[in-house]
Amino acid sequence: MPDDYAKIQWAVDNATDGDTIIVKDGVFHENIEVDKRLTLRSENGSENCIVQAADPSNDVFHVVADYVNIYGFTIKDGRHGIYLDNVENCNIANNNISNNIHGGISLRDSSNNIITSNSILNSGYDGIRLEDSSNNVITGNSISDNWDGIELEDSSNNLITGNIILNNRHEGIDMWASSSNNITGNTMTNDGVLINGYELRNWNTHTIENNTVNGKPLYYFKDISGGKVPEDAGQVILANCTGMLIENLIINNADIGIEISFSSQNIIKNNNVSNNSEYGIVFYRSSNNIITGNIILNSWWEGIYLVVSGSNSITGNIISNNICEGICLDYSDDNIISDNNISNNSCGILLLDSSNDVITGNNVSNNRGTGIYLSGSSSNNITGNIILNSSYGILLWASSSNNNVITGNNISNNRYDGIKLDYSGDNIISDNNISNNRRGIWLYKSSNNNITGNNILNNGDDGIYLYKSRNNNITGNDISNNSDDGIRLEYSSKNIITSNNVSNNSDDGIHLLCSDDNIISDNNISNNEEDGIDLYESSNNNITGNTMTNDGVLIKGYELWNWNTHTIEDNTVNGKPLYYFKDRSEGKVPEDAGQVILANCTRMLVENLIINNTGIGIEIGFSSQNIIKNNNVSNNLWGICLGYSNDNNITGNIILNNEDDGIDLCYSSNNIITGNIISNNDWVGIYLGDSSSNNITGNSISNNDWEGIYLDYSDDNIISDNNISNNGDDGIDLEYSSDNSIMGNIILNNGWAGIYLWHSSDNLIYLNNIINNTDNVYSCASTNIWNSTEKINYTYNGKQYTNYLGNYWNDYKGSDADEDGIGDIPYIIDGDKDEYPLIEHFEHYFAPDEPKVSVSTDKHEYRAGDVMLINITFKNPKDERKSVKFLWILDIPDYNLSFKVINNKSLSLPPGFKKTFVISWTLPNLSVSFNASWYVALYSDGVISEDTADWRYV
Secondary structure (H helix, E strand, O other), X not given: OOOOOOOHHHHHHHOOOOOEEEEOOEEEEOOEEEOOOOEEEEOOOOOOEEEEOOOOOOOOEEEOOOOOEEEOOEEEOOOEEEEEEOOEOOEEEOOEEEOOOOEEEEEEOOEOOEEEXXXXXXXXXXXXXXXXXXXXXXXXOEEEOOOEEEEEEOOEOOEEEOOEEEOOOOOOEEEEOOEOOEEEOOEEEOOOEEEEOOOOHHHHOOEEEOOEXXXXXXXXXXXXXEEEOOOOOOEEEEEXXXXXXXXXXXXXXXXXXXXXXXXXXXXXXXXXXXXXXXEEEEEEOOEOOEEEOOEEEOOOOOOEEEEOOOOOEEEOOEEEOOOOEEXXXXXXXXXXXXXXXXXXXXXXXXXXXXXOOEEEOOXXXXXXXXXXXXXXXXXXXXXXOEEEOOOEEEEEEOOOOOOOEEEOOEEEOOOOEEEEEEOOOOOEEEOOEEEOOOEXXXXXXXXXXXXXXXXXXXXXOOOEEEEOOOOOEEEOOEEEOOOOOOEEEEOOOOOEEEOOEEEOOOOOOEEEEOXXXXXXXXXXXXXXXXXXXXXEOOOOOEEEOOEEEOOOEEEEOOOHHHOOOOEEEOOEEOOXXXXXXXXXXXXXXXXXXXXXXXXXXXXXXXXXXXXXXXXXXXXXXXXXXXXXXXXXXXXXXXXXXXXXXXXOXXXXXXXXXXXXXXXXXXXXXXXXXXXXXXXXXXXOOEEEEOOXXXXXXXXXXXXXXOOOEEEEOOOOOEEEOOEEEOOOOOOEEEEOOOOOEEEOOEEEOOOOEEEEEEOOOOOEEEOOEEEOOOEEEEEEOOOOEOOOOOOEEEEEOOEEEEEOOOOEEOOOOOOOOOOOOEOOOOEEEOOEEEOOOEOOOHHHHOOOOOOEEEEEEOOOEEXXXXXXXXXXXXXXXXXXXXEEEEEEEEEEHHHOEEEEEEEEEEEEEOOXXXXXXXXXXXOOOOOOOEEXXXXXXXXXXXXXXXXXXXXXXX
């Protein structure tokens, strides 16, 4: 053909058993099924007769008949070049077989075939593959640049001889679960022989003789006791050998340098095993061997690989630049890995399902993955190693990596975590130096571990991080100078954190997020940049006996049980007690407090405290009707914070130099903030977030780094009579906040806007002095009222007027032709405007009043035992000192009773004086109900000012 048939398949279809089909020169695009006893040969050799697969997903030649001979073709681009499928006595010779997706020549359930003098290259998998095939002869072939050269699986009694096998990407000859094969006289370059199998007969029944690897002998010893492997070896295989010495060999560019199975008490030392395409040294089911002083470099897989091998000693080797692990133990127990230098591998040491191994004194550095990696491995001892510059220092991965001891290691400069435990429990991590990693120690869903006595320093994230981990013991560690939290728990419960030194971390000392029932006791917590202990959305934690310096406790959470379920006792802050009151009604906080926390408390008095250098000086959550007055709260993280707290009075405090806000209200309403000095805080003077109906009046708010007052999603607040000056950003900032009243404030010399409005409308802003701010006002997507909503009687240049009044703007450019003190044209505000701008400061529009007194109570109705808070405010708006007399009377008109509390007391009120005095009175147990009234008055020749406050006793 093709004289008779255009296709080879047509010739096969029309032939009878025993025919010879001679194929003339040409290129044939076919997939040929040979189902008869035929001889197919080219007329003029393989170079001239090419059979290329028409369908690359099928075999070029698929042979299903015995006694088929295929000679002299180029066969390419199919699934297999030639596939012998359950056949015998076929001959495949003198073919050039290339670029097939799976294999060049493959045999399945086929015996007594001869494969000779073929050139087989560039197969996707095997050049020649035998599966369940026996008594075949493979001789004189050239097999190169395939995945495997020749692979045998469950195949026995085959003869592989005289082949040239080179540059296959994995094994030259791979025998898997096979026995009694004869491997003789083959020449291998950059290849070798690999034996695999679960049984001894897979290893010690072969004949492997007179083969070379890279021009040097391949030595295969089986069933030998004693002796030394010659030093000219190109590859070494020991099967069922004892007491042999493998020393001073140089084995390069084989598949496996040294392979040992079912062997014991051998010594492998001082060899250079490098650049092998699979492993450097492999042990299978071998024990009590010594591997020492070897140099093992640049293997494609592991440098040293132990499978089901125990009680071996791997010591003093240099193992580096292997593509996978430096050392891998797979189901291998009781081995010692010591004093090796293991570097620049994918992973330094990997244990898979291996136990009771000792890893000690190794230098494990610069590995691309993990330094030491345990998966499903327990009861190992990892001690005294140096582990540097890998991804993870030590990683315990997957379940059942339990009961390991990790102690005395130096673990530093790893890209991720120094030590990470994943689903691993009952491990001991002690006395390690863990520094300059991303995290020091990370426990992920790992419980019952003991972390003790470690130095955990200078890590780029948390020192110790627990996620969904329970019942761990963290004790006696030095956890300092980490770039996030010292210890961080997320969704982790029933852990014990005790007797640690937690200092100088860049965030919190100890941070709990959604973590309950933990014990934090007897720790030394100091100089962390944020909080000493931060309890965020956590409950039922026991915080006891901790010593905090320049730190404190922070509680955050949206539910009451985040605040009032903890036990916080016997802690000190800067040598002074931390007072935590929960579910308390009435009482006074002792004046020696280092920090104060009120949780679900009512009518408590926090007065005359000096609180410096803690987290939050005074923190109040879910609490009401408390008085915080006359305290000095300075140099803390925050000054005073209220969360979910209403009807409290914050008055007369000095709040300076805090790192965040001076006063911070979140979800808090109807509070009074008055008469405070709030200066030089690093963030905001007063911050309101989601807080409404608060009264901010008469405060001095200056030199804060950000805003003087900042309202965020906060409505219906009153901001009045404050001096807001020299703040680094805005004087008053409203964002997404409406229906607030801003009046009578002096807003001066602030670094950005005097008043800043962002998506904030329907605010009432008038009678403010807005002077010399970088931008006196900025308004975006906001429409507000910039003048009084009713006409006001006022005096200007000695004349009386009645009109609406706006604000004083020092950069107003308009005129006042009618000299009524109101500009003739509006002051334009970014699309909004002040229709009635003042020509002078608002004070000039009102003659100074006489001194005034006012009285109020914190509520209207009282019962026996209630604490009434009586607010008496004195004002002297004059520019001169004023002498007056003060009268205070309790009237009970239901019984025609009147009691003088203070009678005719002389007072001298300085110019501009304004102060509120809060008096606490506990009501006695009386048998009747009545209406009552407080009456206060100032008088000189006659009554100057008077006021009343009505209340009822029931």
